[in-house]
Structures are given as C-alpha cells and as structure tokens.
Amino acid sequence: MNNFTFYSPTYFIFGRDGEKNTGKYVKRFGGSRVLIHYGGSSALRSGLIDRVKASLEREGLEYVLLGGVKPNPRSGLVYKGIELCRREKVDFVLAVGGGSAIDSSKAIAAGVLYDGDFWDFYQGRAVTEALPIGTVLTIAAAGSEGSPDSVITNENGMFKRGGHGEALRPAFSILNPELMGTLPKYQVACGVTDIMAHLLERYFTTTEEVEVTDRLIEGLLLAMLREGPRAVNEPGNYEAAANVMWAGTMAHNNSCGVGRTQDWASHDIEHELSALYDCAHGAGLAVVFPAWMRYNMSRDIKRFAQLAVRVWGCQMDFARPENTAEAGIEAFRSFLKSIGMPTNFKELGAKEEDIEKMARTACWGDGRSGTIGTFAELGEKDVREIYRLML
C-alpha cells in the first residue's frame, strides 16, 4: 500500500426533506450572500428551487440565481457565474442539481477568488482557495458532492478537463433520495454506470497488497448490482435510490481508493465522446469501459479474474483464468445493456471517422503529454484501438 493522506470534511445530511434545511447549513458554514446555481427547468418545475429559496429566506440569507447548467457543463457559464458572484459580492456557492451543477459551481467558487483565467485550474494548477460550496444533490452519479474534483467542457474547442483541489470539497452536501423519484430511467442508469466506473477506475491498480480497498470497492459494486437495476426500473423506490446515493458518494470520496494508483484513462477516453457528441457521460462510459477492459485484460489477468469471481459471481477457471476474466467483462456488458445503456458507437451516436481526432486529443490535447492511464499507459495508437473495439 502506498502512503497517503485522506481528508473528507464534507458534512453530509442524508434523507427525506433534507433540502428544507439548506439555509441552516449555509449559515453554519459561513454563507450570507448565496449564488444558487442549477440546471434545467425541472428543478424549478418540481418546486425544489422554491423550497431551497424559502429555507434561505427563513435564515435571512440573500441570494442570486443562475440556472442553465447543461450536462457536460460549459466554460461559458462559469465565466458568467464568476462575474455575477463578483458583482453581487457572493460569499457562498450553492449547487442544486447533479454532477454538472456541482462541477460548474466548483469552477465558479474557485474562479471568483483567482485573478487569472479559471481555466488554469483545468490545466493542472491545483485549487488551493475557493468560496465555500454547498450542494443539494438531485441524482446519484458523479460523486462530486463529496469529492475535490470538477470537470468542465471548454467551449473553445469542445474538450473536457478536470480540476482538483481540497478547496473544492463541498462544506456540506444534502442528499435526499426522494429527489431521484422523478428522473427519467435513462438518466438514473447513466448515474449507476458512472458510479460503477468510479469504482473500477480505482480497482485497476498497479499497487500490490491493497486487500482492504479492493474489498471496499467490490462491496460497493455488489451493492450496485442489486440496487442499481431497482433504482432504474422502479422510479420512486426510495430505498433503492438511497442505497445508490450513498454508494455514489462513497465511490468517489476516495475512502476506497486511498493508498493505490488509480487509472482514469477510461474517463479520459469518454470525455472526448461526451465533449464531441454531447452524450451523457454515463452512457459514454458504458461504451468505453468494457472496451478498455478487453484491450487491457492481459496486463493483469489475476486482477480481472478476481473481479469476475468476487463481484460477478463467475466460476474460477483455474486452468485458464483468462476465461474467467473474459466472463467478468461480458457480465459487466450484459449488466449495462440490461439497464438500458448503449454498448457501441452506433447506439451512442458516435462516428468512426472521429476516432483519429479523439485519440489525438485524448493523448495530446490541452495539458496532456502523449499518454493516459497508469494501470495501462496508453498512447494514441492504443486509444485508437480501444475506440475501434466500440464500433
């Protein structure tokens, strides 16, 4: 196991009606003038924004609103948010929505206190200072409610990059599984896929002797096998949504990823897809991950077999462990298909002729130096091959 530090000071409020106390927590964590940053009209129509506003008003807090965050949140709105916060002297950023609203809020919170271009943080500069951030989560997926990460799409070229820094951990996050009750099935399935991908990116490691984090990751994956399809197929099933929601937070607050190298090339490969075609990140991951697995399986057959046996319940083929490893990948693909996820370029709306360009951008684009990944260090040619496996 590698040395590490772990610091997750986010205050989580989990359960029914949580959003009614938003104002209390904004106050507790030092906010007085709040930016409420949210996505589409559903948060307005459902009355969620009204409930949040009412709770801020009860605490005598002032606020301004900025809606319009899109999936794969854009740099343009971040600049707008930074300007608005400065003009209105905002001292707290409250995200209401899923990963996109939260990631956009994080970018704004960091940008407000920074003299340069906020995009610097998405090119490798660590975020050391940001306005305090709170979240009211509406969908389990990105894990951004408990993570120090944010992903933004640069509109000047349409590519996605990640920003990081402990200052981006939310001060508090309100997790109310009821809010998932009205989501379209497809969106819930994308969330389930994203959560499982966060776990798998941590699972594929080159670090030895990591049984404790292996077992935590496997445990969360096993929970997703039961609860994921229930959450997708039974809208309004509070218990399924609750299990998926806590799994989503634990999957990405890094308590199960400490002390080991992690990979994240699948996320990089996917980001090109969602940046170019504006598909849902989770849907992109459903297409990318099994292909990444097939391409890299031979690097550590034992690890793939362990996953297949422990999570997918495959029988171990002791004579030919690669059969077990393959059976695990196939089981994952079938699972993704069963919850309605796409499994190839066509179903995703991606095009073969873009492969060259995407592989180049993934490896050489803004802030990159030719390879991605650690479990398997992938060059442009490898990434091209992986895209081809998705055709």
Add this chain to the structure above:
Amino acid sequence: MNNFTFYSPTYFIFGRDGEKNTGKYVKRFGGSRVLIHYGGSSALRSGLIDRVKASLEREGLEYVLLGGVKPNPRSGLVYKGIELCRREKVDFVLAVGGGSAIDSSKAIAAGVLYDGDFWDFYQGRAVTEALPIGTVLTIAAAGSEGSPDSVITNENGMFKRGGHGEALRPAFSILNPELMGTLPKYQVACGVTDIMAHLLERYFTTTEEVEVTDRLIEGLLLAMLREGPRAVNEPGNYEAAANVMWAGTMAHNNSCGVGRTQDWASHDIEHELSALYDCAHGAGLAVVFPAWMRYNMSRDIKRFAQLAVRVWGCQMDFARPENTAEAGIEAFRSFLKSIGMPTNFKELGAKEEDIEKMARTACWGDGRSGTIGTFAELGEKDVREIYRLML
C-alpha cells in the same frame, strides 16, 4: 435506510515515518502548547516519544508529558491530565498510543473546557466542546483515531462507560503501520478482534434495505479474514499491518454504519469483564461475541445466514437456514481461536460467581435503565444467560 448525518473531518496521514511530521500537523490545527499523553514505557523505549518531541521542537511548539495510560484507561489519570492542562495552559492534546491513550486524551480534552465533573460526559451528556486532539496511532484496534467516541473506566466502582460527541473527533491522526511491527502477537490479535466486533455491532441491525452498508461491512470483514492472521503471525509485515490499520479506521468512523440501527450490547457486556478482570477489551470481545450471537440468532436467521454465506463462505442450507447461521458463528469462533484469542470464561480468567453482579451492572449500572442493545433488547436475565454461554 434511516435519515442520518455523517461528518468525519479528521485529517488522516497514513504511511511510513508519519510521526516525524507530528509538529507540522499540530501547528496546522492550531496547537501551540501540547500535552503529549501516552501509555507505557514501550513508546519511550522504542524512541517514538523522542521522534514526536523532536518534531514538535522543530516547529517551535512547547509541550508537557503525561504517560502512564493503562489498557482500560482510568478516570484517575483523566483528572490528573485535566489539572495539568489547566496549570500549563495546554491548548492541544496529542495522544501517542492505541485506543486507551486516545480515549484518555479525549476525556482530558473535553474535561479541560468543562466546569463540572468530566464524568458527566460518560453518563449521557454530549461533548460539544473540547480542546483539539491529534493522535499518533500505534495499534489498529479501537478506531478511536477516527471516531467521536471514548471509553473510560471509573475507578470509583470499576465500571466502563462511553462518552460521545463530534468535538471528540481528532483533528488529525497519524497512522504509521510500521509502529505495529514490535507489538506482541496477542495484542495484535486483540486489535483484530476489536475491529471485527465494531463491524459486527453495526451489522446486526433492525433497519431494512441497507445493502450498501451491509456490503461495506462485509467487505471490511473479508479483508480482516485475510489480513488479520497475517498481521498477527508475521510481526513486521508492513502490508498486513497497513491493511488492518485502514480497516480499523474505516470500521469505526461510521461510514459503514450510517442510516441503520446498531447494537453495541456485546461491547456493554464485555466492558463488565475488562473492568472487573482488567483483561484486554479485544480478548473479552472474543469470548462475548459468539455467545451473544448464539443467544440472539433466532431473532433474524436470514441476517445471520447472509453473514455466514457472504463472509465465512458457508454453503447456504436453503431447507434449514439456521444450520448456515450456526456454521457462520462456529467459523467466527474458530477464526478467533486460530489467532490465539480466548473463547471462554476460564481462558479469560473470569469467574462464574461474578455473573450475577456483572449482568446487574451491565443493565442497571450508572446511567443504564434496565436493558441494553437494539437488535436484541436484552434484560438482566438475558445478559446472565449470555454470560453462562461463555462458561
């Protein structure tokens, strides 16, 4: 799943040589005059206290020392520590040792800022204020390095009680698995048992629909099955100690216990044993837990069978699930025996004639109202029967 809040703001520094940076973290979390609170002479002999002192001196921090914490830490030393801190105007309490040094430090940190008798906190008064606490952990066991809990033995009657409050969560905890390298095997085995008991107290719940936390608990237990015996039998095996150490922290910071009722009667029943006979807490738990399980199995055969299948690898007997449940309990007992733990009163040094008294104190003693536990609400008669199963 029940509503919950979860807040674990401890900064964990994990890995080799961690203690050399103690001063840096004391400073970061606001300390300037430090109480170094530790146990026996081993921390002195090994040079650990010297390394800690040197790191405080490098940061220009002042300190006073208070050693002598015993396993099952006593109220007497807590009073002494409180007095010393007040006299020396200490503003930070640094525990160097295992759960006993940390629990004693927590009691001192709370007592210094409290006008009344610190024991009030161990009779149900929540700790809302305490001096900041840091820890340098020397053994994986109690989980106190990441928990808001503390257990102290009242010398006026020799009984143990727990104090709680978010203010008791350490500001930072330094976890260096190397420090476990020189511990006696028996002590490591007691730690392994304590960690597994913390997981099982959370596992036995009356809350339904808790797959995600079930799976996390099971994952940590599975990790302990592999790493626990290695840590016991291979002193100096860094990797085994590292896995056990992170498991110990995760087992008790409550991330795997949120949203569900927990039991803790086994701990209460054990506390009478270690208070009366001064046996190691972990050794007491090894005797108590299987007995508690056998007595309460019939309350939820399915849950016991699930544990047996998922953790102990027992075959499910679909016709008679109670056979599976029993096989799981027996597997746990055998495991404890295999790592050198006692399994009955005699091996522990406990006496049949004390059963009446212990059952009475466990249920009716200081701060108690006749029953303990939630998965199984146990009265005095039940507790007597459970003690008898340990004969």
